[in-house]
Amino acid sequence: MASAPRDAKKLVRSPSGLRMVPQHQDCSSPFGLEEPQWVPDKECPRCMQCETKFDFITRKHHCRRCGKCFCDRCCSKKVALPRMCFVDPVRQCADCALVSQKEAEFYDKQLKVLTNGATFFVTLGTSEKSEVMVCRLSNNQRSLFLDGDHHYEIEIAQISTVQILTEGLTPGEKDIPTYTSLLGSQHITEGGNSRASGMLLQYKAPGAEGMTQVRFTPHDDSNSTKKLSATWLAAMYKAAKLLYESRDQ
Ligand SMILES: [Zn+2]
């Protein structure tokens, strides 16, 4: 486990604002995004949204999320952008503000669900045996900790696939569990007509040749633990989306 100084953070000032970043690059969040390059001033004589010409009165502003150039009206919202480690809300264009506001829900709610953890039957590799384990995301967001009789750590950066098992809950329809690929379009929502009921992870374990597979099945000794597990899986689904986006940048 990383010691306190390794997880230490420092304040840096960028043209976009103050950022609180990890001292060590390898401690950065796997959900993080790089700051965009700003479109150079000379390449944008007009607002890239409403096409108003910039002049002495109509000043240009750069969106901190996409780096494009806008007039004040099209780039007036200041929204939190934790994925770029900004300390304060930063100026964003309308499209980016919308995306960032949706992500705020992940940071406000789902991230807490993930770090609080939930209980699952965990099956490692091709083993027939499963173990009851509490699974939680580490506070620095870089690992999944699995605790039962054993302790396992799965580095988020080493995860290659996340698949969520869903159960159809539409009345009259048979419950057919299917693994939904992360990048598939099916949504998992709490109280919707499908519910997350399991997860399959593939990751590269240190020193291992190929991929290791881990299967998570809710530990359903009571309805409330089952609900908590489903909520945790739905949060994991959202986390995986952000993770893929971070890797794609
Ligand atoms: Zn404009």
Ligand SMILES: [Zn+2]
């Ligand atoms: Zn933008």
